[in-house]
Amino acid sequence: MPIYILYAMNWKATLITHKAEKRIAIYFEKSQVFNQRMKTFPDARWSYTLKTWHVPDTEENRLRFKIEAEPKKIHTIENLEQVRKFRNWLQSKRYSPNTIKTYTEALTCFLYFFKNKKVEEITNDDLIVFNNEYILKNNLSASYQNQIVNAIKLFYSTIQNKKIEMDSIHRPKRAKLLPNVLSKQEVKQILTAHVNLKHRVMLSLIYSCGLRRSELLNLKPADIDSNRNLIFIHQAKGRKDRIAPLSPKILEMLRDYYKGYKPKVWLFEGQIKGEKYSEKSLQSVLKFALEKTGIQKPVTLHWLRHSYATHLLETGTDLRYIQELLGHNSSKTTEIYTHVSTHNLQRIKSPFDDL
Structure with missing residues (x-):
């Protein structure tokens, strides 16, 4: 997440790494004049991915666009030591690598912001300042703010043995978003779009068992x-094991796939035997299917999991079983699918029809 952002009139510049190169991105309002001006800079390029x-x-260029020399992420040896202690604590508690990375980076960002203060001197009032002067000023998302809050709260309660009451003043209210769900016809189109057997099986297994992307890629024969x-899904989100039923149809597909590909270590392997199929390649598999079907919705792999849960609910499966199948800790997480199920809504007759 970029920290050093300059706002000046209607443009801003920030340090980025793009295609393994250190670059400076320049964002500005749509302007033909500005576009023509940018073309005059040596090695200036337009990125269709970043849209800038x-x-x-x-x-x-740093002087031209007023980018300051990038400082160290941690200002003092003391703060660096605090982050190291926090990382060691997270590792000893067996937090996932992704969580350790996210939390330590969040704490690094926070301690850098208060580089002129000792860690033990930071108070609730400082959290309000951080919220306004960093989170809001840089237009960072509510989910990123929640990650920061979780990391700081855990750090102070464990490493510092100090309680900071931040929930009432610093944690943003989560947006109540409904899960995205596809119709059964749309799911069928996506799952049958590929000629390649491996690609069909991967997408079909995600939908037929309600798997997360990482759960599919971590499967073994x-x-x-x-x-x-x-x-069997081992050590999924929350470090939980669970099982899910296999339909006879997907089991038959898996048998054909196994005979044809003979995976060695992982159920789905890349071009090199023994290497796990990559997340990027799996996303490309879905992208190809969407292009072939002509579905215009911004479908992600997680939509298939949402669709699985909703379709189960619409066919009368009890919410408690759906909760177990999805590996949810709380029934409240599973209950959100009741808001997108159309089974009962379709029975409601509009008073407009009686006019």
Whole structure:
């Protein structure tokens, strides 16, 4: 997450790494004049991915676009030591690598912001300042703000043994968003779009068992119990194991796939035997299916999991079983699917029809 952002009139510049190169991105309101001006800079390029112009990260360009020399992420040895202690504590508690990375980076950002204060001197009032002068000023998301809050709260309650009451003043209210759900016809189109058997099986298994992307990619051949028609998902989100039933149809597909590909270590492997299929490649599999079907919705792999849960609910499956199948800790998480199920809503007759 970029920290050093300059706002000046209607444009801003920020340091980025794009395609393994250090660059300076320049964001501005749509302007033909500005576009023509950017074309005059040496090695200025337009990124269709980032939707912005970017130039080489040179001293000359830093001066031109008023980018300060990048300081160290941690200002003092003391703060660096605090982050190290926090990382060690997270590792000893067996937090996932992603959580450790997210929390330590969040704490690094927070301690840098208060680089002129000792860690133990930071108070609730400072959290309000941080919220306004960093989170809001840089237009960072509510989810990122929540990550910061979680990291700081955990750090102070464990490493510092000090309680900071931040929930009432610093944690943003979560937006109540409904899960995105596809119709059964749309799901069928996506799952049958590929000619490649491996690609069809991967997408079909996500939908038929309500798997997360990482859960699919971490599967091993031994996780498929064909005798009991079950699939074992090990150490999923929250470090929980669970099982899910395998339909006869997906089991038959898996048998054909196994005969054809003979995976060695992972159930789905990349081009090199023994190497796990990559997340990026899996996303490309879905992207190709969407292009072939012509579905214009911004479908993600997680939409298939949402659709699985909603379709189960619409066919009368009890919420308690759906909660177990999805691996949710709380029934409240699963209850959100009742708001997108159309089974009962379609029975309601509009008073407009009686006019």
